[in-house]
Amino acid sequence: MVKLDRIDSAIDELFTYRKIGTDPAFSRYIPMVYDPINFDWRHTFEPEFTKLFNGLMLKGAQEVKRVFLAVFPTDEILMRFISESSPGDLLFMHHPIVMECGDPKGKWGRGFLPIPSHFIQQMKKKRLSVFTLHVPLDYSRVISTSDAWGEALNATVIGELLSDDKGACGILCEVSPTSTQDLIHRSTEMFGIPYADVHGPIHKHITKIAIVAGCGDKVEAMIEAEKMGAEAYLTGEVHCHIDNDYGKKKYEQMKSYIAQTTMSLIGVSHSASEYLVHATQLKSWFEEKFQLPVTLLPQSKWWV
Secondary structure: OEEHHHHHHHHHHHHOHHHHOOOOOHHHHHHHHHHHHOOOHHHHOOOOHHHHOOEEEEOOOOEEOOEEEEOOOOHHHHHHHHHHOOOOOEEEEOOOOEEEOOOOOOOOEOEEEOOOHHHHHHHHHOOOEEEEOOHHHHHOOOOOHHHHHHHHOOOEEEEEEEEEOOEEEEEEEEEEEEOHHHHHHHHHHHHOOOOOEEEOOOOOOEEEEEEEOOOOOOHHHHHHHHHOOOOEEEEOOOOOOEOOHHHHHHHHHHHHHHOOOOOEEEEOOHHHHHHHHHHHHHHHHHHHHHOOOEEEOOOOOOOO
């Protein structure tokens, strides 16, 4: 067993989430999903979390016996965590709420969704902990969503994109000569997805790629990568398939860009692209750092 406070301190030492400060995305999205349903998230979640929107969201018993790793708190993930855990166990995720991004060959998604209150109450009653880490897990070049993907491809990081004064979410990499078709094949195998969302030209010779795990459906980031010499752009989402005005606007913007890009654009789903760091780098880190057993919680369906 390991003290919860020790785990929190080690995470902050590596990812500096307190120094990075308030998460720009979830400081908007958490109020956006909970306020309309009159859920008192400000008093339900840990006080520090309601300021940073990273860190301990729910604080259970101090003695942690097992760590569970997942991307989104979907119903299936929370049911498994609650049923398979013991008091004090920790669920570490990249996101504090669900994001349905949609299926390029199926149903469009609903966007951000709150955790149903009965799951929150069950986790509190069982004295379980929930820890989420969003942009700090994207920014780190030691353990990160995009770098785990680059590592799996044996790529060499030579630059960053989607940068601000606190870090960068994307990376530019050199790879051994490959092709668009090979990258598609490797991606579907690596992420366990039935198909990739592929757009743009097909190249037979690629030596420089951009990797942006998660929502990489940003035209400005793709333009930046193209200017840096990337021949392929690997991401969670090429197209936004969220069924609202925002999603439809982004979809049309991307359609215009795809018509003139020189890069192969390959999407593997938001959740699958960010699960890899949990299954590889984070799992190893928790096991080696704390000698704790780790349970991986993959989604049964990645394109949602």
